[in-house]
Amino acid sequence: MKIKSIIVDDELIARNVLENYLKKYCPVVEVVGQAQHIKEAVPLIQSLQPQLVFMDVEMPFGNAFDILEACEGQQFETIFITAYAEYSLKALNRSAAYYILKPIDITELVAAVNKVQMAILKADEFNRTQILLENLRSKNGKQQIVLPTLQGFDVIKTESIVKLQANGNFTDVYLADGSCKMICKFLKHFDELLDEPFIRIHRSFIVNLNFIKSYSKSAGGFVTLLDGSEFEVSATYKENLLKTLGA
Structure with a gap:
């Protein structure tokens, strides 16, 4: 052919x-x-x-x-x-x-x-x-992203992504509907690809700022998301997170 x-x-x-x-x-x-x-x-x-x-x-x-x-x-x-x-x-x-x-x-x-x-x-x-x-036409930030999975590709609206977690050679992408997709990319790929409201808070985690419920300074600092999950904020990323949150 x-x-x-x-x-x-x-x-x-x-x-x-x-x-x-x-x-x-x-x-x-x-x-x-x-x-x-x-x-x-x-x-x-x-x-x-x-x-x-x-x-x-x-x-x-x-x-x-x-x-x-x-x-x-x-x-x-x-x-x-x-x-x-x-x-x-x-x-x-x-x-x-x-x-x-x-x-x-x-x-x-x-x-x-x-x-x-x-x-x-x-x-x-x-x-x-x-x-x-x-x-390219999107004026309101409601964009889509193509996620390569083990079965093929999924097209997801970025606003529906709650958090991303490193999982060896893969990344687990958690969505607002409670589902999770294992993606054939390192977390670093998404750190470079996704702009605000996504922010890296730990070497293993990226979160969507729109899903952050609260930030606590105790135990070195951690964020609580709307779904109740809690994640440590490492010292490397703490300053940038607080600056972005205006704290």
């Missing part, structure tokens, strides 16, 4: 280098077109109907997310190529999108293509592009 693909990047050299890499290291990918910006990319995607689009994040006349919005409703996987834009990386990670940092590493490229190939074969139940667009 060949994966019908398009490359979108404002630099001709970058497009050609990527196409050569794909021919040499990812023969399953068939590049059927190139575009240098949104004005070329949108009609090209609409006419060629690719299964996969390699897309630089920052380009003239609009960024990668503008292209996705213009092509909303069309089904294709995306591998983002980016040199920076920290805000973009968090958005991409929340939607479990594939991305590669410039300069392109061959190993990362092959891994991303393999994941896309598996996603196409498995016909994933969720649309990463749609989740990404919804998160």
Whole structure:
């Protein structure tokens, strides 16, 4: 099976280098077109109907997310190529999108293509592009996050997450409905990914500030959540917690 693909990047050299890499290291990918910006990319995607689009994040006349919005409703996987834009990386990670940092590493490229190939074969139940667009449009903080489980993926609203607890190579994510999901990621992944109202209080715990009922200074400091559970606040994170709470 060949994966019908398009490359979108404002630099001709970058497009050609990527196409050569794909021919040499990812023969399953068939590049059927190139575009240098949104004005070329949108009609090209609409006419060629690719299964996969390699897309630089920052380009003239609009960024990668503008292209996705213009092509909303069309089904294709995306591998983002980016040199920076920290805000973009968090958005991409929340939607479990594939991305590669410039300069392109061959190993990362092959891994991303393999994941896309598996996603196409498995016909994933969720649309990463749609989740990404919804998160970028969110004005009230009600965003979604894709959680990789042992069985596949779960899409969860971040506001429903009460706490996260390290569990070896996994993270236990506790939700407001009382359920718990074991996620195939270290706690550090979520510490870097989740912004306020999530805050690290211990090397093993992250909590949602909206679910904190009280803070006690006794026994070195601990927080009580609305569900009655109590967690120690380690000295490393105490100052930041008190500052955030305005205490």
